[in-house]
Amino acid sequence: MVMTALLDVRALSVSFGPGGARRTIVDRIDFSIGRGEIVALVGESGSGKSATALALSRLNEGPRCGYSGEIRLSGRNILALDHPDLRRLRGRAIATIFQDPLSALNPSETIAQQIAEGMRAHGMAGPDADDRITRLLGEVGIHDPDRVTRAYPHQISGGQRQRVMIALALACDPELLIADEPTTALDVTVQTQVLATLYRAVQKRGMSVLIITHDMGVVAGMADRVMVMYGGRIVESAPVETLFALPRHPYTRALLDCARHVRDASGHYATIPGTAETAFALRATQGCAFAPRCRRARPACFTHQPELAECSDTGRVACHFPLVGSKIDG
Ligand SMILES: Nc1ncnc2c1ncn2[C@@H]1O[C@H](COP(=O)(O)OP(=O)(O)OP(=O)(O)O)[C@@H](O)[C@H]1O
Ligand code: SF4
Ligand SMILES: [Mg+2]
Structure with a gap:
């Protein structure tokens, strides 16, 4: 299938450490993700997958982290954006689902407050926001959305928290969804259910996805294409059937x-x-x-x-x- 690229990454390097002693972790990688394409990034622990994923919306940016190269989303170079533009991009154009929802969610706000806040930040919290949040929670498989909207993160199960993270990521209809080991912390049965929910939701929206996982079953079931990373470089990229x-x-x-x-x-x-x-x-x-x-x-x-x-x-x-x-x- 020929797809136009939504994301185009050229010679991206990510390095960490104090000024003179930077260690290059991700080393001049090139890849693209088509519109509606689901790409899996695999490789052993420590190969640079999360460093790559975080760099796509500059979430690991800081005095001890440097980038070079280009990350173009619909033609705009993310590495050249100023901070107000970067804030507008995060959550709206690119949303990220993290492995550990408990640390990603705010413990002192209800689930509805947190989803609404994300929508407000992008001017998407209209008068029907509450209804949309309840519908979204239902869509990601939460059976009692009315209770969950009013709950704080510690009052719901790990599986529900991960579903909430998916709802949060979908709330503003991002063009690119990044899921970094989105279900590793869950038991196997719940993992399967949550991944099936995620898959349905992205298919319905025709969203582009970068999924990082150690689970080749997930790769086989979800991805269109696979990129294999070793030592901060992509060493192979192929359609999923070919690669397997x-x-x-x-x-x-x-x-x-x-x-x-x-x-x-x-x-x-x-x-x-x-x-x-x-x-x-x-x-x-x-x-x-x-x-x-x-x-x-x-x-x-x-x-x-x-x-x-x-x-x-x-x-x-x-x-x-x-x-x-x-x-x-x-
Ligand atoms: N903020 C940081 N500061 C310093 N080093 C870092 C930082 N983030 C990542 N690294 C280093 O970069 C390397 C790759 O880390 P990364 O988290 O990208 O691996 P990964 O492929 O996601 O592994 P895993 O499968 O275990 O999640 C590791 O050696 C790690 O210690
Ligand atoms: S270049 Fe040589 S060492 Fe490296 S993967 Fe290929 S065969 Fe192995
Ligand atoms: Mg990682």
Whole structure:
């Protein structure tokens, strides 16, 4: 499906730390998200997924965080916006659902007050605001919306709080929804219900979504396209069916093997040797950051850094020796 890009990210870098000792976490990444497209961002813990997601609406901005590159939403460069424009953008054009709703919600305001406040900030709290809030809570699967509107965050369950976060994010009809591990804190049954609710709501609105998750089942069920991040770089991007059927990057393949609980010839479950933390140090060298953990690594991998390049009509991979079949032959 050809889609016009809503979000276009070019050479985005995000670095943290005091002035002279900045550590580049996200390193010159390029990607786009089409209108109505659901893109999943996956990768091991610490690979830079949240740093990327937060940067999209400059939520990690501060004296110890620097950005470079471009983040264009409908053509406007978010990195060049002044603060009043940035406030107008947050919640309205881009909304974010966080992993921990308890810390994201204000404990001293009722749920209705918090949703109404978001709507007011964007001039969307008309005379029918109360009705809209109740309808929205019903839409995200809250069975007793009248009670929940009057409740404080601690008076509702974790699953309800996560549904409230979704309602808050949808309240101003954002163009782009960012969901950073939106259900990790919930039990598995509730996770599934909340994700199904989220999926229905975004499908109905034709919204673009960036979803970050460790759950490949969620990726398979929700996403149109997947981006795989390793050491702050995107190493593979492909439509979800292609990526699952024929991962090109050895790291993608290893992640999928772990998720599928694949066993080797001796019956051991697949693991990825070493840790992802080494990637950041290795990125400064000439070689591939995944090389010490890669079963396919050859001498050239330690001396030449692979760039993300097209490997098919719809896929891109950063590997000198991408997989061509479904089996790792290294
Ligand atoms: N504000 C910050 N200041 C300093 N370092 C940071 C900051 N935010 C993130 N980092 C570092 O950036 C790296 C990537 O962090 P990030 O939170 O983006 O990982 P992640 O891929 O979202 O991991 P997880 O799957 O565990 O959520 C980590 O080494 C982290 O310590
Ligand atoms: S470039 Fe080499 S080391 Fe890096 S992922 Fe590809 S095969 Fe493995
Ligand atoms: Mg994270």
